[in-house]
Amino acid sequence: MQVDYLIIGQGICGTFLSYELQKAGKKVLVIDEAQPFSSTKVASGVINPVTGRQVVTTWMAEELMPFTWNAYTSIGLEIQQQVIQNCPIQAFPPSEQMLEAYEQKMNNQPSFIQPIAANDIIDYHTYFYFNHGAVAISPAWLVDLHALLKGWRQKLEETSALLEESFDATQLQIHATGITYKNIQAEKVFFCNGVNTFQHPLWEKLPYSFNKGEALIVDIPDLPQNHIYKFGITTLVPWYDGLWWAGSTYDNRYTDALPTDLFRQRKTAELGMLLKGKFTVVDHIASIRPATVERRPFAGLHPTQPAAGILNGMGTKGCSLAPYFAHQLAQHLVNGQPITPAGDVRRFSATLSL
Ligand SMILES: Cc1cc2nc3c(=O)[nH]c(=O)nc-3n(C[C@H](O)[C@H](O)[C@H](O)COP(=O)(O)OP(=O)(O)OC[C@H]3O[C@@H](n4cnc5c(N)ncnc54)[C@H](O)[C@@H]3O)c2cc1C
Incomplete structure (x- = not known):
């Protein structure tokens, strides 16, 4: 052949x-x-234009955001499926310093950080425990991998x-x-x-410098699936069948690629401190990122x-x-x-x- x-x-x-x-x-x-x-x-399939505690614009984000939208739209046409959607990230800073870091970046041109309307922030108190306000990271894309x-x-x-x-x-x-x-x-x-x-x-x-990432797949009844929610190291991303992907970790001292009890316990406890309503862990997944x-x-x-x-x-x-x-x-x-x-x-x- x-x-x-x-x-x-x-x-x-x-x-x-x-x-x-x-x-x-x-x-x-x-x-x-x-x-x-x-x-x-x-992977959760998020394309986030900002990174880390310093809220730095991701490498080449200004070029990659429009490029990736077009690339996924084109391949989606080939397979007759919409595989990318706009899904802004609602970020709940874990401290006042982090809120300030986000707010400073609002003045950048172009800025990927936007304020959230006061009424929407009040609504989020229905679902989450948080003390340091919230900002939006937008645009952000979600890919159906x-x-x-x-x-x-x-x-x-x-x-x-x-x-x-x-x-x-x-x-x-x-x-x-x-x-x-x-x-x-x-x-x-x-x-x-x-x-x-x-x-x-x-x-x-x-x-190369691989790192392992784990996520829980969680049922969170009534949480609207129109956004990604970010709380410090925990991100909640709309997953399949109305479920949520809750992750992750960046572990470069792992012994194997399997889900660990430690992660499951820690992330379940964190979710208990973030979410006001009931939630159920339905799955637990892990993989190794081919990082450099x-x-x-x-x-x-x-x-x-x-x-x-x-x-x-x-x-x-x-x-x-x-x-x-x-x-x-x-x-x-x-x-x-x-x-x-x-x-x-x-x-x-x-x-x-x-
Ligand atoms: C928990 C977690 C969350 C993540 N979230 C995001 C995110 O939100 N956004 C983002 O941009 N990135 C995310 N990533 C990173 C992203 O997943 C990786 O950068 C990307 O998937 C790597 O793709 P790849 O094609 O290089 O490798 P892989 O996805 O590993 O693909 C390798 C392929 O090769 C095949 N293969 C391997 N060995 C063989 C063999 N010997 N013979 C035949 N086939 C073989 C496998 O079956 C597989 O299909 C995340 C990663 C993890 C672990």
Whole structure:
């Protein structure tokens, strides 16, 4: 079997890379073993233009916000589903200092922080315990990752572009002008298989720094699902079937990828202190984020083995960075356009050439 590009993994990276390459007229084959708790399947799907306690504008947010809206709308048309929606974040600062940090950012141009009407703040006292006011982070997008992965997988199946199996690295041969994998020949192979990518000798030297994230899936009757609610380290995000995703953690000292009793107990106790009404924990999920030391992705071709490429290292921002860098990588392959240097894996040429 001959294809232009072989892609390993159909998380958010493999989904957008295969979409972009097919759109450019290329023949792709995606290998994916459908792991139930991949990072993309556990993620809440939020695209938040601000980050952290200092309320800093997220890297490239002004470019990424419109780009990602258009990217998800376009792929949504392909699979005939609306996979992105505007879902402002209502942030309840845990301290006066944090409220001040938000308020200072309201004067930025453009500002992603807006005041919330006094009446709406009063209404929120029906649902939540909070003492330091509330502000809105807007615009913020919410992506339906499960619908996207499922819809795109179906599309790949329909075009005979999906191989549902575990990738066997011993079967991959990389030559100067192409690759072979079992009976498949391709011009290039792309590693989009999340944390597993870094087990391969080609990429093991890259400065990755994984972290584990957990979330509870919670039933909170009557809480309106038109916003994301953020309370310090706890975020409540509309999930499926009227449920809520409550997370998360950024743990780089984990021993395995499984949900922990400690998280379940702590998050349940926190929710008890935040929510005025009854709630029920119905599930508990966890995964490992393929994050990097620099918090910048790895996109592009290997410096000494250019028949191999990578789209990975999206960390906590896969929903916004993956579509953007998938587009850049496809344009790089098809039209020779450059990749943003801070995301181009060739910034590690020296390390990868050792
Ligand atoms: C708790 C949590 C919450 C998060 N929330 C957000 C959020 O709100 N917004 C945001 O932007 N990001 C969020 N993230 C981060 C985001 O999920 C990741 O950046 C992104 O999903 C990484 O996508 P990926 O395609 O690189 O990897 P993955 O999603 O891990 O995909 C890898 C794919 O490769 C396949 N695969 C792996 N190994 C093999 C193999 N050997 N053979 C065949 N197939 C294989 C897997 O089945 C999988 O489909 C969150 C992450 C976690 C853990």
